[in-house]
Amino acid sequence: MSHRKDRLLAEVRAYHREQESGGRFEPGVTEIWPSGAVLDANDRVALVEAALTMRIAAGSDCRKFESAFARRLGLRKAHLTNSGSSANLLALTALTSPVLGERRLRPGDEVITVAAGFPTTVNPIIQNGLVPVFVDIELGTYNATAEHVARAIGPRTRAISMAHALGNPFQAAEIAELAEAHGLFLVEDNCDAVGSTYRGRLTGTFGDLSTVSFYPAHHLTMGEGGCVLTSNMALARVVESLRDWGRDCWCEPGESNRCLKRFSYQMGTLPEGYDHKYIFSHVGYNLKATDIQAALGRSQLNRLDEFCAARRHNWRRLREGLDGLPHLLLPRATEGSDPSWFGFVMTIGPEAPFTTAELVAFLEERRIGTRRLFAGNLTAHPAYQGVEHRVSGTLTNSDIVTGRTIWTGVYPGLTDEMIDYVVTSIKEFVAARG
CATH class of the missing domain: 3.40.640.10 (Type I PLP-dependent aspartate aminotransferase-like (Major domain))
Known part of the structure; x- marks a missing residue:
């Protein structure tokens, strides 16, 4: 029975190799997801x-x-x-x-x-x-x-x-x-x-x-x-x-x-x-x-260190590539921290000659996936109207991110070529609008 199981799992590995033999990255054609799972042959074998x-x-x-x-x-x-x-x-x-x-x-x-x-x-x-x-x-x-x-x-x-x-x-x-x-x-x-x-x-x-x-x-x-x-x-x-x-x-x-x-x-x-x-x-x-x-x-769990390193690498490549670009507030790590980043977040400045919707449409047209900073200001959503709550101070920045903040991916499935295409695309968009 163990030999039969070993043969079956070997076939699973072979099947995985066949399924994962994808094509090259094609800018503007291949989807650049903001997030996603990275699964290898060991994962498929573990499930089976x-x-x-x-x-x-x-x-x-x-x-x-x-x-x-x-x-x-x-x-x-x-x-x-x-x-x-x-x-x-x-x-x-x-x-x-x-x-x-x-x-x-x-x-x-x-x-x-x-x-x-x-x-x-x-x-x-x-x-x-x-x-x-x-x-x-x-x-x-x-x-x-x-x-x-x-x-x-x-x-x-x-x-x-x-x-x-x-x-x-x-x-x-x-x-x-x-x-x-x-x-x-x-x-x-x-x-x-x-x-x-x-x-x-x-x-x-x-x-x-x-x-x-x-x-x-x-x-x-x-x-x-x-x-x-x-x-x-x-x-x-x-x-x-x-x-x-x-x-x-x-x-x-x-x-x-x-x-x-x-x-x-x-x-x-x-x-x-x-x-x-x-x-x-x-x-x-x-x-x-x-x-x-x-x-x-x-x-x-065996790959957690690898995944965290890839997220940090991809975030740094985006941050360095976009550094100094006008009209975009780029993210920064909390002082004293070393984040294992979930995404790369950007806020459009109030004087920017373009809107959030225009930037999102441009990136999505190039197959670069974007997401909002989740719900933005939750108190503005219909689900929370009438719910008892208290607000401490103001929610000024929460309102800003609701209207002007998006993020793109840094997950381990993204390659340097993909990250560089995101950088080039954002730079091209900003330059074209002065």
């Missing part, structure tokens, strides 16, 4: 091998990935989820658990967040009956600063939940210090920034909880998938319960009595000895990932 085991739910590959990923970030626990959005939901919801006693977040409590970002950083705040407090960002880094956060803290503030913008770290150390000084929880949305560092320390390690996405656009992919990480074992236990239906039992699926007390518990008003596998301590969800997803994630 996992499928051959017929483990179609969460199992050993999930546990192995969780252990390896937690070690990679230097944290104690990682819990795989079915998406990065679910990871954010679990992280925020965990802070409402009765297990936390007086520190738990309750409806009406405030959570500081950024107005210019992706909805699923903010939505769990609202979904838990909490009140988002929106702060502005600075142009160039596209992050809120510790000063923004400090000004936003009020008598009902209980937590901070922020994302590192396009891989560029926010001032994580200073904001973590603020959180500690004021008794606030910090949730670090690290979905766009795996491998980034701030003051020599990996992002995703400053908060009480951090989250990651494994959607194809991100640094590692499982197709879909996400992760919640923490070194706080009480919070880790809550996250696991919420992810797994709200159950109190911590046995893995297929296990029956790891604690050796399965029929000795008395909880709530249940009869003594009620089966612990069916005692529920949280109003939870089912947000687990599968072994097939985790098998791909384990293969991808």
Whole structure:
């Protein structure tokens, strides 16, 4: 049987080589995506091998990935989820658990967040009956600063939940210090920034909880998938319960009595000895990932350093190639950081002789993919009209990025030739318009 499996997987590698023998880059014809997965023969083999085991739910590959990923970030626990959005939901919801006693977040409590970002950083705040407090960002880094956060803290503030913008770290150390000084929880949305560092320390390690996405656009992919990480074992236990239906039992699926007390518990008003596998301590969800997803994630994790290096290389090539170009504010790394970039962001100056729409149309016509800075100012969207919130100060820069900011790709699937074509195209566009 093992020989047959070996032959099958060898055929999978051969099949991959056939599928990947693509043509040369043709400027203006070949699509230059802003983001995407980079998959090799090992990834394809990992998926097929996992499928051959017929483990179609969460199992050993999930546990192995969780252990390896937690070690990679230097944290104690990682819990795989079915998406990065679910990871954010679990992280925020965990802070409402009765297990936390007086520190738990309750409806009406405030959570500081950024107005210019992706909805699923903010939505769990609202979904838990909490009140988002929106702060502005600075142009160039596209992050809120510790000063923004400090000004936003009020008598009902209980937590901070922020994302590192396009891989560029926010001032994580200073904001973590603020959180500690004021008794606030910090949730670090690290979905766009795996491998980034701030003051020599990996992002995703400053908060009480951090989250990651494994959607194809991100640094590692499982197709879909996400992760919640923490070194706080009480919070880790809550996250696991919420992810797994709200159950109190911590046995893995297929296990029956790891604690050796399965029929000795008395909880709530249940009869003594009620089966612990069916005692529920949280109003939870089912947000687990599968072994097939985790098998791909384990293969991808072997290439994380390579992927991060490629993102930094592509970003630097764009930044150096466009340096000094008029009418475009180019991005800069947060002082003290080394970003593993998610994208290359540009803001069109107010006096530019062209519009955002004109630049986007020009690039898209040349098959150069562009994206907005996610939602721009979230408070302007129909979904958030009528939602209770507070704004700290003004959202001037959030409004600017809504109208005048775009980004292009730096993901590892892009070649130097592609990056140079993006540079040449943007220069040509700006020069033609004076």
